[in-house]
Amino acid sequence: MSKKFGSILIVSGPSGAGKSSLIKAAEEKIGDFYFSISTTTRPPREGERDGVDYHFVDKATFEADIRAGEFLEYAQVHGNYYGTSLKPVREALEAGKLVIFDIDVQGHAIARERMGDLITSVFITTPSLKELERRLHARGTDDEEIIRKRIENALIEIEYISAYDFLIVNDDFDKAVDDFVAVAKAARLKKGRKQALQFVNEWRGN
Numbered sequence: 001m002s003k004k005f006g007s008i009l010i011v012s013g014p015s016g017a018g019k020s021s022l023i024k025a026a027e028e029k030i031g032d033f034y035f036s037i038s039t040t041t042r043p044p045r046e047g048e049r050d051g052v053d054y055h056f057v058d059k060a061t062f063e064a065d066i067r068a069g070e071f072l073e074y075a076q077v078h079g080n081y082y083g084t085s086l087k088p089v090r091e092a093l094e095a096g097k098l099v100i101f102d103i104d105v106q107g108h109a110i111a112r113e114r115m116g117d118l119i120t121s122v123f124i125t126t127p128s129l130k131e132l133e134r135r136l137h138a139r140g141t142d143d144e145e146i147i148r149k150r151i152e153n154a155l156i157e158i159e160y161i162s163a164y165d166f167l168i169v170n171d172d173f174d175k176a177v178d179d180f181v182a183v184a185k186a187a188r189l190k191k192g193r194k195q196a197l198q199f200v201n202e203w204r205g206n
């Protein structure tokens with residue numbers, strides 16, 4: 001029987017661009033996928049749950065996990081650590097699933113180096129910096145200092161758009177959801193080197 005192997009969709013973009021809402025709204029139309037729950041040292045926002053939105057840990061625990069080689073990638077964003085654990089991702093890939101990561105531009109670069117042939121990536125942003133500022137204030141979950149950090153970071157992140165396969169401008173939400181579903185479906189069809197070789201062998205009847 002042929003061995004299953006999944007693929008990866010990396011979603012990046014400034015905080016406040018609506019990545020989580022888009023993924024949530026597209027969920028039912030994408031089909032079965034595994035959403036990689038990151039580990040972070042950032043404190044939970046109101047309404048966020050440990051093990052659902054993130055695995056929330058302290059700095060010492062995160063640094064011990066780095067030393068133990070637990071992470072596929074990790075980075076410091078807005079002064080906190082964020083990382084993707086390797087083990088659940090590997091398991092989901094082996095089960096043939098599409099794995100979705102919501103990670104920053106640094107994480108995207110590292111993951112590309114390690115698993116590039118399995119990765120499709122999409123950058124999601126607001127139509128303008130002004131609109132991003134408006135949404136971050138409207139969200140009402142972060143204080144001024146944090147909003148300032150997020151905007152500073154967005155100005156850097158936006159320069160990495162060309163490293164991504166696709167760009168979605170989240171202006172009209174319904175249209176953005178349709179675009180995201182199309183990208184996720186394409187990501188599912190992406191074949192890595194190993195899968196391609198295996199397919200060829202099976203196709204030949206070996």
Ligand code: 5GP
Binds near residue numbers: 012073084106
């Ligand atoms: P937030 O604090 O708004 O949840 O996330 C802040 C930023 O960290 C976002 O750009 C998000 O994509 C990124 N992020 C979340 N999890 C990870 C991760 O595991 N690795 C990396 N490199 N970035 C992450």
